[in-house]
Amino acid sequence: MFEKLNAIPPxxxxxxxxxxxxxxxxxxxxxxIGVYRDEAGNTPMLDCVVEAEKILLRTQTTKTYLxxxxxxxxxxxxxxxxxxxxxxxxxQNRVRTVQTPGGTGALRVAADLVKVTRPETExxxxxxxxxxxxxxxxxxxxxxxSYPYFDAENSSLRFxxxxxxxxxxxxxxxxxxHACCHNPCGVSPDPEQWQAIANLAGERGFTPxxxxxxxxxxxxxxxxxxxxxxxxxxxxxxxxxxxxxxxFAMYRERVGAISVIAGNAEKADAVESxxxxxxxxxxxxxxxxxxxxIDIILHSEELTAQWHVELAGMRNRINGLRKTLSxxxxxxxxxxxxxxxxxxxxxxxxxxxxxxxxxxLRDEFAIxxxxxxxxxxxxxxxxxMDYFIEALxxxxxx
Numbered sequence: 001m002f003e004k005l006n007a008i009p010p011x012x013x014x015x016x017x018x019x020x021x022x023x024x025x026x027x028x029x030x031x032x033i034g035v036y037r038d039e040a041g042n043t044p045m046l047d048c049v050v051e052a053e054k055i056l057l058r059t060q061t062t063k064t065y066l067x068x069x070x071x072x073x074x075x076x077x078x079x080x081x082x083x084x085x086x087x088x089x090x091x092q093n094r095v096r097t098v099q100t101p102g103g104t105g106a107l108r109v110a111a112d113l114v115k116v117t118r119p120e121t122e123x124x125x126x127x128x129x130x131x132x133x134x135x136x137x138x139x140x141x142x143x144x145x146s147y148p149y150f151d152a153e154n155s156s157l158r159f160x161x162x163x164x165x166x167x168x169x170x171x172x173x174x175x176x177x178h179a180c181c182h183n184p185c186g187v188s189p190d191p192e193q194w195q196a197i198a199n200l201a202g203e204r205g206f207t208p209x210x211x212x213x214x215x216x217x218x219x220x221x222x223x224x225x226x227x228x229x230x231x232x233x234x235x236x237x238x239x240x241x242x243x244x245x246x247x248f249a250m251y252r253e254r255v256g257a258i259s260v261i262a263g264n265a266e267k268a269d270a271v272e273s274x275x276x277x278x279x280x281x282x283x284x285x286x287x288x289x290x291x292x293x294i295d296i297i298l299h300s301e302e303l304t305a306q307w308h309v310e311l312a313g314m315r316n317r318i319n320g321l322r323k324t325l326s327x328x329x330x331x332x333x334x335x336x337x338x339x340x341x342x343x344x345x346x347x348x349x350x351x352x353x354x355x356x357x358x359x360x361l362r363d364e365f366a367i368x369x370x371x372x373x374x375x376x377x378x379x380x381x382x383x384x385m386d387y388f389i390e391a392l393x394x395x396x397x398x
Contacts (some may be wrong), residue, residue, distance in 0.1 A: 003151075012370050014133070025366035032368050034183065035247060039381045046123055046249050048306040052296040058293070065285045068276040070099020070257075071398060073394065076290035077298035078242055078257050089232050093265040096272040098279070099286045102254035103133060103243025104214045109258045110209060110239050112278040115172055115272070123209070124169060125176040126150070128372075131184045132209070133176065147175070147253045155340035158186050162361045163200065171205040180224035181214035181346025184374040186256070188218060188345060194227045200250045202234030204385065211241040216311040217248045217318065218345040220354040226328055236263040246347075247311055253290030268319035313377075318347060321380050325389075332389050336396060347378045357395040365391040 010018070016032040035043045069075060075097040080090070089095050096297055096373075100106040114121050122144050128147035136142045148161035169175055175195075177206050182188050189197060208231045217223045231238045238262075244255035256276065262268035279286070299305040326342040341349050353373035361367040367388060369375050380388065 003008075009246050016368050016370060019362075020368045021214045023366050023368075025361075027384070027387055028366035028368070029379065029388060031379050031388075032370050034376055035251060036318075036347065036378045037211055037376075038317070039162070041379075041381060042253070043249065046307065046310045048297050048303045048310060049192055049248060049293055050117065051248060052293045052300075052303055053307075055296050056289070061122070062192050063288075066099075066286065066288050068098070068279055070286040071156075071288065071295050073295035073299060074350075075257060077295060078244075079259050081221065081298065082215065082228055082240070082242060083232060084222070084225075087229065087232060088262050092262070094261050095259060096258040096262070096275070097257050098272065099291050100241075100256045100258055100279070101161070101283060101287055103211065103241050103256040104136065104244065104284070105254065106241035106243070106256040107133070107136055107211060108259040109125050109275060109278055109282075110241055111137050111142055112282070113239070113258075113260075113275055114207075114209075115141050116278060118172065121174055122174055123174045123176055124383055126178065126182070126272050128184055129176070129178070131252050133211075137176075150187055150350075151364070152350065155187070155350065155352070156187075158190060159189065159192070159193055160344040163196065165374050166197070166200055166206070166318075167204065169204055169206040173368050174209050174239075175201070175206050175207040176209045176211065177227060179212035179215065180218035183213070183346070184348050184350065184372060186344030186346050186349040186377075189227070191223075191226060194230055198227065198230035198234045200230060206236060208235060208238050208240070212240055212374075214244040214246050214346050215242070215317050217347065218269060220315075221308070221311070229312075235261075237261060244290065246398075247314075248290075248294060248297075248307070249314075250290050253293075254287060255290035255294060265329060306325050319345075322349075325380060325385060327388055328385060329392070333391055334389070334393050334396060341377070347376050349375055349377060350374055351392075353395070360395045361391055364394070368389055 013032055020030045038044055079095055079097040092230045099107055112363050123137050126146050127146035147165040151158045180188055210228050228240050240259050242257050243250045253353045260271045262271050297307055322342045325341050329338045351373040355371045358371055358373050
């Protein structure tokens with residue numbers, strides 16, 4: 001069976017991880033992988049998660065299957081956290097949330113749902129978008145296109161071009177958005193721009209699909225969910241895929257959910273039945289541990305408050321790193337303007353380097369980032385930032 005099979009090159013991020021691990025340079029820096037790191041370079045467990053795990057271990061009585069919906073309390077809590085408990089769509093019984101193996105799993109289930117429901121549907125994503133989007137949706141058999149988004153020259157949003165492109169979309173089209181902390185460019189619409197986009201979706205009739213992987217990392221939980229709430233007001237149907245990897249620091253537990261707002265309760269039930277059919281053919285039943293932990297946190301006032309504090313701590317650290325990095329680059333006398341780093345949000349920013357410059361950083365200084373020069377700002381700390389800036393000055397001095 002496998003005699004004609006050729007090896008596939010590793011994913012760029014996975015290849016970067018392996019190269020970094022094998023590098024003996026004591027000053028090496030990994031700016032590629034998309035995980036939050038603290039000042040010591042670790043990805044810590046949140047205290048609220050540790051406490052909830054203790055409660056879970058004391059109280060769980062079985063390891064049997066959850067059923068296709070997953071942990072009901074998690075589904076209810078995560079949907080209400082994103083949309084707001086008093087949202088009209090809950091009162092109208094138009095929302096269905098199904099737990100999935102991570103946000104990536106939620107996106108794949110969303111793709112399969114659309115493909116089953118309307119096979120000819122085409123999907124439009126921002127240019128650029130998360131690299132795995134480009135594999136995931138075509139992997140589900142969906143035709144995929146892009147709309148203008150990032151102005152590389154000015155490190156800003158091409159809002160007018162974006163609106164002009166979306167005005168060409170209509171019923172039968174799905175448009176994919178990043179709710180906040182755009183990966184990979186770090187540029188998001190402001191609230192007024194989100195309102196204009198939501199209004200346009202309502203007018204044109206395309207279906208918004210939102211990837212909300214970094215809720216709480218940009219401005220706050222409610223602020224980062226704004227676009228989904230606006231789409232819910234303007235559109236009869238909305239799909240969103242949520243992840244708890246970053247904001248609960250539960251990466252390896254693969255906690256995510258697909259949520260769908262349908263036109264009415266009957267259609268919402270039909271949507272959920274199709275989702276269950278899709279997942280049964282894929283992974284059959286979802287994992288239990290991570291969602292059960294988050295269920296405990298979000299149904300405890302004390303643990304929820306603790307989560308808010310810890311989440312704010314991560315967000316504030318990233319924002320502080322952006323400010324410090326931008327100021328230190330300017331103080332180092334580097335002529336290129338990197339002030340955009342402070343204006344952007346979330347873990348990622350494009351540095352605007354050429355592939356050759358990226359390779360020089362890796363080969364001469366053991367500083368690892370992907371060829372697009374996207375860096376994970378959360379990987380910087382007091383111990384490596386100055387070294388990075390020194391290296392940056394060298395590769396830019398051409």
